[in-house]
Amino acid sequence: MHALQCQVEQLQPSTSKTTGTLKKTARRGAVERRTLDEFKLKRVRFDASATLPTLGFVPIDKPIITASYEVAYLIAKQGKPHTVGETLIKPAALKMANIMLGKAAENKLSLVPLSNDTIRCRIDDMSDDILAQVVADLVASxxxxxxxxxxxxxxxxxxxxxxxxxxxxxxxxxxxxxxxxxxxxxxxx
Incomplete structure (x- = not known):
C-alpha cells in the first residue's frame, strides 16, 4: 500500500491538503470490499427513492415502443420522408383520439415518439434485424x-x-x- 501511496503522491501536486487527503485514502484502503447483499440493498433503496422519475426520466411502456416501430414500418413501406411521422401522422392521430376517445387517449398517444431521428433509428433497427435473420438463415441452410x-x-x-x-x-x-x-x-x- 505504501508504494501505491508514493506513486499517487508523485502524480499529484504536493500541497498539504492533497497529500493529507491521499494519505487518509491510502490508510482507509482505496478499494473497499463489498458483498452482493450490500449492492442489492443499495438497489432497493435507489428504486424506493424513485430518483430517476423525479428528474423526468421514466421508462417507456412496451406498447408505446411497439406503436413507434409500427408507424416507422408503415413510413418505410410507403417510401415517405421520415418527417411525416411528426408533421402529419402524430398530429392527425392526436386530433382523432381527442375527438373520438377524449383527452386521456390523446395524452397517451402523445407519448409515442415519432421524430425524424426516432423513425430513422427504428427503420435502421428493423433493417439490421432483417439482415441478421437472412444471414442466420443462410448459415443454417x-x-x-x-x-x-x-x-x-x-x-x-x-x-x-x-x-x-x-x-x-x-x-x-x-x-x-x-x-x-x-x-x-x-x-x-
Whole structure:
C-alpha cells in the first residue's frame, strides 16, 4: 500500500491538503470490499427513492415502443420522408383520439415518439434485424445459396444495383434482397 501511496503522491501536486487527503485514502484502503447483499440493498433503496422519475426520466411502456416501430414500418413501406411521422401522422392521430376517445387517449398517444431521428433509428433497427435473420438463415441452410446481381440504368441516367440471395429454409426456397444501391452517372464516376 505504501508504494501505491508514493506513486499517487508523485502524480499529484504536493500541497498539504492533497497529500493529507491521499494519505487518509491510502490508510482507509482505496478499494473497499463489498458483498452482493450490500449492492442489492443499495438497489432497493435507489428504486424506493424513485430518483430517476423525479428528474423526468421514466421508462417507456412496451406498447408505446411497439406503436413507434409500427408507424416507422408503415413510413418505410410507403417510401415517405421520415418527417411525416411528426408533421402529419402524430398530429392527425392526436386530433382523432381527442375527438373520438377524449383527452386521456390523446395524452397517451402523445407519448409515442415519432421524430425524424426516432423513425430513422427504428427503420435502421428493423433493417439490421432483417439482415441478421437472412444471414442466420443462410448459415443454417442445409444447401449452398446463390447470389444474383442486377444492374440497370434508368432514363434519368441513374444506375441501380440490387443483390438477391436464394437459399433453402425448411421446405421452401427463399429469395431476399440483400443490397440496393443507386448512383447518379451525371455526377461522374
Amino acid at each position: 442445409p444447401t449452398k445459396f446463390s447470389l444474383q446481381l442486377d444492374e440497370t440504368t434508368d432514363v434519368s441516367n441513374l444506375s441501380q444495383l440490387i443483390l438477391f440471395v436464394r437459399y433453402v429454409k425448411g421446405d421452401e426456397i427463399k429469395e431476399d434482397s440483400v443490397l440496393q444501391a443507386s448512383h447518379n452517372n451525371d455526377e461522374g464516376s
